[in-house]
Amino acid sequence: MSAAPSHQQIQIELHRKLAPQYAIRYGFPFSKLFQEEWHTQMFAEMPPDTGAALDIGCGTGFFLADVRKHSKRAVGLDISYDMLQLAQKELPDTYTTQGDAENLPFTNASFDVVFCKGSLHHTRDHDSFLKGCFRVLRSGGVLIISEPCNDNPIIRFARFVLYRVSSRFHPDDEGFRENQLVEMVKNAGFEVARSRKFGVLAYTFAGFPDHLGILKYIPGNVFITKGMIKFDRMLCAIPVLRAFGFHVICTARRPRGS
Numbered sequence: 657m658s659a660a661p662s663h664q665q666i667q668i669e670l671h672r673k674l675a676p677q678y679a680i681r682y683g684f685p686f687s688k689l690f691q692e693e694w695h696t697q698m699f700a701e702m703p704p705d706t707g708a709a710l711d712i713g714c715g716t717g718f719f720l721a722d723v724r725k726h727s728k729r730a731v732g733l734d735i736s737y738d739m740l741q742l743a744q745k746e747l748p749d750t751y752t753t754q755g756d757a758e759n760l761p762f763t764n765a766s767f768d769v770v771f772c773k774g775s776l777h778h779t780r781d782h783d784s785f786l787k788g789c790f791r792v793l794r795s796g797g798v799l800i801i802s803e804p805c806n807d808n809p810i811i812r813f814a815r816f817v818l819y820r821v822s823s824r825f826h827p828d829d830e831g832f833r834e835n836q837l838v839e840m841v842k843n844a845g846f847e848v849a850r851s852r853k854f855g856v857l858a859y860t861f862a863g864f865p866d867h868l869g870i871l872k873y874i875p876g877n878v879f880i881t882k883g884m885i886k887f888d889r890m891l892c893a894i895p896v897l898r899a900f901g902f903h904v905i906c907t908a909r910r911p912r913g914s
Contacts, residue, residue, distance in 0.1 A: 690862040713775025717743030786844035804831030846908035853901025858884035
């Protein structure tokens with residue numbers, strides 16, 4: 657009897673199937689507008705004059721392309737060879753490598769900034785993932801991580817159902833509570849500077865047309881997306897309503913001298 661596939665093998669196979677879908681996800685002006693807003697939110701936490709930056713879980717390189725614009729040297733890592741093939745085609749002059757996020761193939765203190773855009777929840781050993789981020793960051797280096805947030809019970813239930821009925825998800829790839837994510841980052845040795853919510857309406861309707869494609873059939877979808885982005889920013893800034901955010905963005909620093 658053959659052994660059951662490992663979690664890594666399951667993720668590799670899952671993302672082999674998903675790789676062609678990313679062209680759809682990033683192929684519409686309104687979805688690009690939303691992704692640019694997401695990137696802007698993450699780059700707002702980035703120190704000026706960043707030297708080397710690592711994008712863990714870079715996928716097809718859509719976010720990595722912007723990381724390259726905001727740093728002197730950008731590196732992308734992903735476990736999926738199929739995803740990386742697409743990234744290398746789009747970014748032939750940017751270094752990408754296949755590797756395990758729970759065992760980063762980089763030397764100590766290699767980077768000034770580490771980005772994780774929705775990659776932590778795809779792993780199982782979160783502690784090794786985050787301690788690896790700590791290890792490869794230089795003293796004073798910054799971790800900027802954006803992960804699915806399950807603070808809202810409605811969102812939590814919706815993800816629970818979706819991850820079990822759709823073949824595009826793995827049922828164990830659950831999101832985090834904000835305080836849970838912050839605590840994990842602290843336990844890895846980081847000093848957490850800030851955590852905040854991101855994405856409500858625009859995240860739902862404009863972010864993933866490969867999953868929910870309603871907006872692509874509606875005239876004026878770019879204008880509508882702009883309005884949803886403004887509404888989301890306002891909503892996520894109000895303490896009582898920020899629980900509706902689909903993602904939590906956490907910014908942390910490796911203490912100087914550590």
